[in-house]
Amino acid sequence: MTMAARIIAQRGSLLSRSAVPRCTAAYLTQTSSLAQLSQPPQLPAVRLCTRSQTRNLTSTAASNGIVADKMQRLANTLAENFGGPVTKLGSHQFKLDDTPDLTGKVGVITGGSEGIGFGAAYTFLKHNISKLYIISISSEIIEGAKKVIAEELGEDKAERVKWLQCDLSDWSRVKEVAEIIKRENDRLDILVNNSGRGIMSADLTSYGVDRHMAVNHMGHVILTSHLLPLMQKTAEEGNIVRISNQASNLHTAAPSDTKFESLEEINRDVGPNGQYGRSKLAAILYSRYFNRNVTQNGHPSVLMNATHPGFVSTKQSRKDILEPYPLGGLAMKYGMEPLKKDQFEGAVPTVWCATMTKDSGQYICAPCIPEAGSEMSQSDELADRLMELTRDIIAEKTRMDSVERGCPMDDIVVH
Numbered sequence: 001m002t003m004a005a006r007i008i009a010q011r012g013s014l015l016s017r018s019a020v021p022r023c024t025a026a027y028l029t030q031t032s033s034l035a036q037l038s039q040p041p042q043l044p045a046v047r048l049c050t051r052s053q054t055r056n057l058t059s060t061a062a063s064n065g066i067v068a069d070k071m072q073r074l075a076n077t078l079a080e081n082f083g084g085p086v087t088k089l090g091s092h093q094f095k096l097d098d099t100p101d102l103t104g105k106v107g108v109i110t111g112g113s114e115g116i117g118f119g120a121a122y123t124f125l126k127h128n129i130s131k132l133y134i135i136s137i138s139s140e141i142i143e144g145a146k147k148v149i150a151e152e153l154g155e156d157k158a159e160r161v162k163w164l165q166c167d168l169s170d171w172s173r174v175k176e177v178a179e180i181i182k183r184e185n186d187r188l189d190i191l192v193n194n195s196g197r198g199i200m201s202a203d204l205t206s207y208g209v210d211r212h213m214a215v216n217h218m219g220h221v222i223l224t225s226h227l228l229p230l231m232q233k234t235a236e237e238g239n240i241v242r243i244s245n246q247a248s249n250l251h252t253a254a255p256s257d258t259k260f261e262s263l264e265e266i267n268r269d270v271g272p273n274g275q276y277g278r279s280k281l282a283a284i285l286y287s288r289y290f291n292r293n294v295t296q297n298g299h300p301s302v303l304m305n306a307t308h309p310g311f312v313s314t315k316q317s318r319k320d321i322l323e324p325y326p327l328g329g330l331a332m333k334y335g336m337e338p339l340k341k342d343q344f345e346g347a348v349p350t351v352w353c354a355t356m357t358k359d360s361g362q363y364i365c366a367p368c369i370p371e372a373g374s375e376m377s378q379s380d381e382l383a384d385r386l387m388e389l390t391r392d393i394i395a396e397k398t399r400m401d402s403v404e405r406g407c408p409m410d411d412i413v414v415h
């Protein structure tokens with residue numbers, strides 16, 4: 001029995017506990033799937049009731065509602081994080097096969113050569129995207145990816161992939177790459193900011209900035225900012241433009257005293273989980289900020305959302321985790337492997353946000369469940385401070401080769 005199947009079996013025994021209120025137990029036996037529990041239990045119609053009967057019925061209905069709600073939340077947690085059959089338990093469903101036809105559209109994805117990004121890139125190509133830029137580091141990995149695409153989807157699809165080599169910590173190169181994309185295209189429909197440094201030790205880039213923040217957040221802000229005029233033009237021509245940022249439920253691991261007030265603060269080593277969590281908190285805050293300052297401020301068809309792909313079997317969760325945790329990481333590498341989503345399951349919320357959603361500023365967990373995220377992730381004040389600090393750091397660190405030439409942050413300040 002797989003671990004996923006075991007979870008379902010455990011869930012079954014949980015549901016049959018006699019402690020579950022009678023009405024709910026009856027309701028549960030009528031439902032074949034936990035996903036149906038999002039509907040409150042149906043109570044028999046009552047015509048004439050005494051006041052106390054009414055009170056009892058109301059409180060029974062309320063407690064049934066609470067139990068159903070709790071069960072759905074449990075079901076969502078399983079669907080959001082783990083792979084296999086439990087993904088079907090989520091209250092919101094989307095399958096990669098339901099991706100719309102993308103003929104005529106142009107997309108950009110960072111880290112589309114492997115892992116979750118490859119799952120998304122493969123899906124866009126399968127659904128006929130006309131051109132897809134993949135931004136990543138290793139030529140070997142992208143060659144391997146293109147080979148798989150050619151073998152499985154045909155040579156024509158592999159030729160639609162344009163690879164641009166770029167390390168997102170090299171902000172001048174990020175700008176160059178954005179300029180190439182703008183020169184070569186008169187539209188841009190999809191931008192997926194997916195590349196990321198995983199749960200790893202603290203490190204500084206050549207600019208002297210925390211590598212997690214520099215790659216996962218700031219590199220993507222520079223890319224998005226430079227591409228924004230092209231995306232706004234595409235939207236003004238009657239299209240919906242969608243930007244998807246790869247966040248994580250581990251944004252909750254950001255230190256509770258995170259304020260995004262200074263470079264010194266973000267360069268403080270807060271441990272592998274804290275480093276990673278803080279950069280993922282930034283991905284959600286950026287989406288909320290963008291919604292307020294771009295989508296809701298004159299560009300209603302340029303959308304940005306953040307995603308949590310779940311616990312996915314990729315290089316990050318099999319190899320990178322061993323860097324900070326040589327022993328403990330083995331549990332995640334081997335012990336948790338049967339529970340993980342595969343790279344295609346992990347790509348589902350990204351593909352949803354890049355091709356389907358009509359909303360902006362949301363935090364979408366796999367498969368496509370809107371979640372509130374942590375309290376910090378909902379703070380407009382924190383988002384404003386993050387973006388102000390982002391602008392200051394990028395301006396200071398790249399002044400010579402960038403700001404004086406009219407970039408990088410000029411075109412994101414739309415408020």
Ligand SMILES: NC(=O)c1ccc[n+]([C@@H]2O[C@H](COP(=O)([O-])OP(=O)(O)OC[C@H]3O[C@@H](n4cnc5c(N)ncnc54)[C@H](OP(=O)(O)O)[C@@H]3O)[C@@H](O)[C@H]2O)c1
Nearest residue numbers: 111114115116136137138167168195196248312314315316
């Ligand atoms: N795996 C999970 O369980 C999980 C959970 C939550 C969130 N996420 C997030 O999902 C995203 C994808 O992760 P993954 O698990 O699919 O990882 P992965 O398999 O290691 O793939 C990472 C991709 O990002 C590229 N990349 C890494 N560092 C880069 C940099 N500095 N500049 C440009 N590209 C870079 C890599 O390119 P090269 O191959 O050329 O180096 C690769 O294509 C990340 O943001 C990650 O934090 C993952």
